[in-house]
Amino acid sequence: MESPTGESIINRYAIREEQLLGRYVEKTTGYDLMIIIMVYPGKDKPANRLVRLLQVLFTETEKSAQEKEDILRDNYDLTLTEEIGEELTSMCNLSLGIAEKAYHDASDNTLNEVALRMIQKGKANDDIVDATMLPISEIEALRKEARQKLH
Numbered sequence: 001m002e003s004p005t006g007e008s009i010i011n012r013y014a015i016r017e018e019q020l021l022g023r024y025v026e027k028t029t030g031y032d033l034m035i036i037i038m039v040y041p042g043k044d045k046p047a048n049r050l051v052r053l054l055q056v057l058f059t060e061t062e063k064s065a066q067e068k069e070d071i072l073r074d075n076y077d078l079t080l081t082e083e084i085g086e087e088l089t090s091m092c093n094l095s096l097g098i099a100e101k102a103y104h105d106a107s108d109n110t111l112n113e114v115a116l117r118m119i120q121k122g123k124a125n126d127d128i129v130d131a132t133m134l135p136i137s138e139i140e141a142l143r144k145e146a147r148q149k150l151h
Contacts, residue, residue: 002059003040008051011038049076057091065089115139119146 003009013036017026041055056063056071063071065088072078080088111132118128119142128139 003042006043008042008044008046008048008055009038009040010048010051011040012036013038057088061092063092065092068092112138112142115142116146119143 015032015034017028017031019025039051039054041051041059043059046052046055053072053076056068060068065085068088069080069085072080111134115128115132115134115138118131119139125136125139125143128134129136132139134142
């Protein structure tokens with residue numbers, strides 16, 4: 001759901017007729033049965049209430065479930081049932097987990113890049129362990145990978 005531009009976007013996709021052979025025109029009701037609407041909440045504060053609601057629910061990961069529930073009640077007059085409240089809490093925990101995983105993955109990639117640079121500069125494994133806290137086995141794997149790229 002992340003916006004590719006950082007701004008809120010709503011795009012609609014619809015099926016349309018295109019005559020490739022012959023000139024028969026079908027009634028629109030015969031084929032236009034599906035429309036896809038893609039909503040990308042951005043980082044901006046849009047005037048569109050739907051997009052703002054989706055931002056609160058899906059992109060504002062720093063807010064707790066209780067904070068989101070308060071916003072839904074105060075700004076959108078939505079009172080959550082206990083079941084929906086549990087779903088919101090679960091969703092917030094899931095998004096927090098995804099954010100934490102992304103942070104750790106980025107951190108791991110950065111440490112691997114630092115280790116690779118140190119390997120390229122001829123640093124010893126002990127020095128790389130001290131700088132990155134990566135296990136020796138991972139440093140050896142990176143060292144092997146670097147050698148393979150050279151050949």
